[in-house]
Amino acid sequence: MHFLCLHGVGTNSKILELQTLAIRHALGPEHTYDFVEGGVDYPMEPTIAPLVSADDTFHAYFDPTSGLSMLETMNDLDDLIAEADPPYDAVLGFSHGSSLAATMLTRPGHDKPELPFKLAIFFSPGMAVDPIALTQDEIRVLQVEEKDGKPLIRIPTVHVYGEHDPNAPGQGKMLQALCQANGSYSSVHRLGHQIPGSADKRDLDAAVAAIKRAIADVNGH
Numbered sequence: 001m002h003f004l005c006l007h008g009v010g011t012n013s014k015i016l017e018l019q020t021l022a023i024r025h026a027l028g029p030e031h032t033y034d035f036v037e038g039g040v041d042y043p044m045e046p047t048i049a050p051l052v053s054a055d056d057t058f059h060a061y062f063d064p065t066s067g068l069s070m071l072e073t074m075n076d077l078d079d080l081i082a083e084a085d086p087p088y089d090a091v092l093g094f095s096h097g098s099s100l101a102a103t104m105l106t107r108p109g110h111d112k113p114e115l116p117f118k119l120a121i122f123f124s125p126g127m128a129v130d131p132i133a134l135t136q137d138e139i140r141v142l143q144v145e146e147k148d149g150k151p152l153i154r155i156p157t158v159h160v161y162g163e164h165d166p167n168a169p170g171q172g173k174m175l176q177a178l179c180q181a182n183g184s185y186s187s188v189h190r191l192g193h194q195i196p197g198s199a200d201k202r203d204l205d206a207a208v209a210a211i212k213r214a215i216a217d218v219n220g221h
Contacts (some may be wrong), residue, residue, distance in 0.1 A: 001089040001119070001215065004081065005035045006097025008124075009060045010045035013037045016094055018051050020123075022198040026208040027215075034088070036080065038062075040069070047193070061100050067134035074104055074131075081115065090119035090218075094195060095168065099126030102175055106142060106152040107131045118218045121158040121211060123195045125175045126168055128152070144177045156183035158214045160195065160207045167193035183217050185210040 007016035013035035024033065038059035044052065063069040077100075081088060093101040101120055106128045133140040142152065157179045161172030176184055187210040189196055189203035196203035 001031050001218075002084075002086050003031065003033045003121075004084075004088045004091045004101075004117075005033050006061065006091070006093040006100055007035070007038065007059075008045060008094045009038075009064065009096035010042045010058050011048050011094075012056060012059050014056070015048055015051055016097070019094065019195045019197070020092070022204055023195065023208055023211070026204065027211060032086075033092070034084070036077075039073070039076070060096060064096070065139065067129075067137040067139050070100070070103070070129070070139065071131075071134040073100065074107075074134075077104065087116050089116065090121065091117050092121040092123070093125070094123040095126050095193065098122040098124070098175075099128065102126075102128035102153065102178070103131055103134075105155070106178065117155060119156050119158070119214055120153065121160070121214075122172070122175060123160050124165055124168060124193045125159065125161060125172055127171050127175055128178060142178060144174065151178065151180035153179040155180070156214045156217050157185070158210050159184070159186040160210065161186075161188060162191050162193060163188050165193050183214065185214045185217075 005016055007013055017035055038061040040060045040063060042058050042060040044058040062073040091101045127141045130140040130142055159172050159176045176186060187207040191200060191203060196207050
């Protein structure tokens with residue numbers, strides 16, 4: 001699979017490469033990854049300090065207080081996705097990046113270009129927001145009640161999040177509730193707002209197993 005990878009706020013694409021290194025290694029060499037840099041300068045997220053080098057710059061994909069900024073970013077990503085060669089098979093996001101990916105996937109059919117994604121992986125996810133409210137420059141979190149009995153995200157998904165995530169408490173479970181139940185996989189770890197790495201073998205193995213099950217589901221195995 002070829003993955004579009006979206007980093008967290010106040011970080012950068014290189015940081016996400018480091019954060020996902022152990023998981024990508026465990027998934028094997030048959031997958032490829034495109035780490036796309038956010039276009040908005042942003043203060044560094046303090047928790048990534050151990051991963052930072054002196055010449056790093058830090059970014060977001062959109063201003064988290066501006067619906068129009070997020071809408072513009074989604075339009076830019078639509079163009080990038082349409083022009084990708086090879087085409088993307090899946091999207092992977094961490095925190096801010098997963099909120100962006102999830103929001104793109106919840107757009108109403110008439111507003112949404114045909115996305116190629118067969119799978120979405122959400123690490124320590126932020127919630128999807130109402131794509132209609134973005135046009136009014138509002139950031140409004142989607143609520144489970146708005147599903148009206150139907151999933152808002154209708155592709156297989158993987159949800160990897162901390163049971164006691166201090167940055168996004170409860171949002172992993174809330175986002176999963178917006179997704180179709182058939183093909184939804186989760187791995188709840190003991191860590192905080194982070195992706196399991198090589199030092200967290202039990203949580204790493206559980207996350208990798210969930211992702212492999214979802215990939216097998218997509219591939220019909």
